[in-house]
Amino acid sequence: MIHTALKRFGCAVATAAVLATGTVTGASADVLDKVMERGTLVVGVKADYKPYGFLNPDGDIVGIEPDLAQDVADTLGVELELVPVVASNRMQFLDQGKIDLMIATMTDRPDRRKVVNILNPDYYSSGTNIIARKSAEFDEWEDLEGVPVCGIQGAFYNRKTQREFGAKIVGFTGTSEALNALQQGRCAAFVYDDSFLASRLQEAEWSEYNMPLQTIDDAPWGLAVKHGEERFARFMSGMVVKWHVDGRIVELEKEYGIKPTPFTQRMHELFSGFVPKEEG
Amino acid sequence: MRAAGERLYGTTDLPVLLPPGERLLRRASRERTDGVPRLTLKAWHGAVIAAVVLLAAAAAQAQGAAEARPGVLTALWKWVPLLVEGFLFNIAISFLGMGIGTALGTVLGVMQISLLPPVRAGSWIVTQFFRNAPWLVLLFFCMFLLPFEFRVMGFVVPFPDWVKATLGLSLPVMANVSEIVRGAVQSIPSGQWEAAESLAFSRRQTLVQIILPQCIKRMLPPWMNLYAILTMATVLASVVGVSEVMTLTQRVLSAESRPELLVPFYGFVLLLFFMYCYPIARFTHKLELRYVVKL
Numbered sequence: 001m002i003h004t005a006l007k008r009f010g011c012a013v014a015t016a017a018v019l020a021t022g023t024v025t026g027a028s029a030d031v032l033d034k035v036m037e038r039g040t041l042v043v044g045v046k047a048d049y050k051p052y053g054f055l056n057p058d059g060d061i062v063g064i065e066p067d068l069a070q071d072v073a074d075t076l077g078v079e080l081e082l083v084p085v086v087a088s089n090r091m092q093f094l095d096q097g098k099i100d101l102m103i104a105t106m107t108d109r110p111d112r113r114k115v116v117n118i119l120n121p122d123y124y125s126s127g128t129n130i131i132a133r134k135s136a137e138f139d140e141w142e143d144l145e146g147v148p149v150c151g152i153q154g155a156f157y158n159r160k161t162q163r164e165f166g167a168k169i170v171g172f173t174g175t176s177e178a179l180n181a182l183q184q185g186r187c188a189a190f191v192y193d194d195s196f197l198a199s200r201l202q203e204a205e206w207s208e209y210n211m212p213l214q215t216i217d218d219a220p221w222g223l224a225v226k227h228g229e230e231r232f233a234r235f236m237s238g239m240v241v242k243w244h245v246d247g248r249i250v251e252l253e254k255e256y257g258i259k260p261t262p263f264t265q266r267m268h269e270l271f272s273g274f275v276p277k278e279e280g
Numbered sequence: 281m282r283a284a285g286e287r288l289y290g291t292t293d294l295p296v297l298l299p300p301g302e303r304l305l306r307r308a309s310r311e312r313t314d315g316v317p318r319l320t321l322k323a324w325h326g327a328v329i330a331a332v333v334l335l336a337a338a339a340a341q342a343q344g345a346a347e348a349r350p351g352v353l354t355a356l357w358k359w360v361p362l363l364v365e366g367f368l369f370n371i372a373i374s375f376l377g378m379g380i381g382t383a384l385g386t387v388l389g390v391m392q393i394s395l396l397p398p399v400r401a402g403s404w405i406v407t408q409f410f411r412n413a414p415w416l417v418l419l420f421f422c423m424f425l426l427p428f429e430f431r432v433m434g435f436v437v438p439f440p441d442w443v444k445a446t447l448g449l450s451l452p453v454m455a456n457v458s459e460i461v462r463g464a465v466q467s468i469p470s471g472q473w474e475a476a477e478s479l480a481f482s483r484r485q486t487l488v489q490i491i492l493p494q495c496i497k498r499m500l501p502p503w504m505n506l507y508a509i510l511t512m513a514t515v516l517a518s519v520v521g522v523s524e525v526m527t528l529t530q531r532v533l534s535a536e537s538r539p540e541l542l543v544p545f546y547g548f549v550l551l552l553f554f555m556y557c558y559p560i561a562r563f564t565h566k567l568e569l570r571y572v573v574k575l
C-alpha cells in the first residue's frame with residue numbers, strides 16, 4: 001500500500017515539477033519568478049556542520065548541502081548564492097525572504113511545519129546518539145543517570161537526555177568546543193546527531209571512542225521554503241524525488257567520506273524502483 | 281627645592297607640551313617616590329603573547345604527534361588568509377561604527393550643553409539611555425528590528441547584517457562620544473567663555489572658534505580608548521551571525537574538527553587583536569602624557 005501511495009506521489013511530483021518549470025500561471029510574482037529575474041538563487045546552508053556544510057580555506061562553503069543547492073541552481077539555470085545560517089535564525093531568514101530555500105540539516109518536526117513549508121519527501125535523516133570513551137562502558141541510555149554529558153545549545157534532544165535519562169547536560173555553542181571538553185574529561189559523553197558522530201569516529205583521533213547506545217529519535221531532515229510559495233515548493237519536491245531516484249545523496253555521502261545512512265539508501269531503492277530508467 | 285616638572289607647571293595655566301627631558305625627569309621623580317620602577321608595556325611584550333600562542337600550539341602539536349596528521353602550525357597557516365580577511369572586516373566595522381558614532385555623538389554632546397532646556401533634557405536622556413545599555417542588547421535590537429532590504433522608489437536596496445551590526449555598535453559609541461564632548465566642553469575654564477564674551481564673540485562663535493578647538497586635544501585620548509574598546513567589541517557581531525573573525529574561527533574549527541586546535545586558533549585571534557589595539561593604547565598613552573595640563 002505504501003508503495004502505491006509512493007508511486008502516485010512520485011508521479012504527481014514529477015508532473016508538478018514539469019508544470020512548475022513551464023509557463024507562468026499568471027499569478028503575482030512569486031519566489032521562482034524573483035529568482036529567475038535576479039538570476040541568483042539564495043540558499044541558506046550550515047557553515048559549521050562538517051560534512052554537510054563547512055568552510056574551505058578559500059572561505060567558500062562546501063559540503064553535501066551546498067552541492068545539493070548547486071544542483072538546484074543548475075537546474076534553474078541561475079547563479080547560486082549561499083548564506084550561512086544557524087539553527088536559531090534559519091526559519092526567520094526564510095520567513096523574511098532573505099533566503100529562497102533552506103537546506104540546513106533541519107529536522108522535520110510538526111511545530112516547525114507550522115512556521116515554514118517543509119517539503120515532502122524528506123532528503124536525509126539522523127537520530128540521536130552519544131560518543132564516549134570505550135572504557136566508559138555505557139550500554140543503555142539509562143546508564144547516563146547523573147553523568148555529565150556535553151551537548152550543543154539549542155539541540156532539541158538535550159532536554160530529553162536530561163529529563164528522561166537523568167544526565168547532567170553541559171551546554172556548548174559549537175561542536176569543536178564540545179568535543180574538546182569530551183577529550184579533556186569535562187564530560188563523560190557527547191550527545192549529538194548520529195551522522196555527525198559516526199563521521200568523527202572514522203578519524204584516527206577518536207579510535208578510543210565509540211557510539212555505544214541504540215540510536216533514538218531517528219528523524220528525517222527536510223528542505224524548506226516559505227509558506228505560500230506553492231510553485232517553488234512543487235519544483236523543489238521534484239528535485240528531492242530526483243535526488244532519491246538518482247541516488248545523488250548516497251553518492252555525495254560517499255564523496256565526503258561518510259557511510260551512507262540507511263535512510264538515504266532505502267529512499268534510493270524505493271524511488272528508483274518506481275520511476276522507469278531512461279532508455280538509451 | 282621643587283621638582284623639575286613642578287617648576288614648569290607652577291608658572292603657567294595654559295596647556296603646554298612638555299619637552300621629552302621634562303617628561304623623563306617627572307617619571308624619574310615619581311619612581312623615586314614609589315620606590316619601584318613604573319610599569320610600562322613595551323612593544324616587545326607583544327612578543328611574549330606570541331610566544332604563549334606558539335607554545336600552546338607546540339603543546340597541542342606534541343599531543344597529536346603520534347598521528348600522521350598535519351601539524352597545528354600547518355593547519356593554522358592554511359587558514360591564516362581567511363582569518364586575517366575576517367579580521368579586516370572587524371576593523372572595517374570598527375571604522376564605520378566609530379565614524380557614525382562620532383558624528384552623531386558630537387551633535388548630541390553639543391546639544392547637551394544647549395541653552396534650551398528641552399534640547400538639553402532630550403539629548404541627556406538619549407545619551408544616558410544608550411550609555412547605560414549593554415552593547416549586545418543594542419546589537420540584537422538593531423539586528424531584529426531593521427529590515428534586510430529597503431525599497432526606495434522601486435529599487436531594492438539591500439541592508440546586510442554587517443551594516444545592521446555596525447549601526448548597533450555605533451549607538452553606544454554615540455552616547456559615549458556625547459559624554460566625552462560634554463565633559464570636555466565643561467572642563468574648559470569659564471574664563472575662556474567670559475573672555476570670549478568680553479570680546480563680543482557670539483555663543484556660536486565662542487563654541488566653534490574658541491572652546492571646541494581646545495577640546496579636541498583633551499578629547500583625543502578618551503576617544504581613542506573608546507575606539508580600542510569598540511574594536512574589541514566587534515566580535516560581539518559573531519553572536520548575530522556576521523562573518524567576522526570570531527564567526528570564521530568557529531566555522532574553521534568545525535571544518536577542521538580537531539579539538540586540539542581550539543587553543544591555538546583562539547590564541548591567534550587574540551594576537552591579531554592585540555597587535556592592532558596595543559599600538560593604539562601606546563599612542564593614546566603618549567598623547568595623554570603630552571597633554572597633561574593643569575588649568
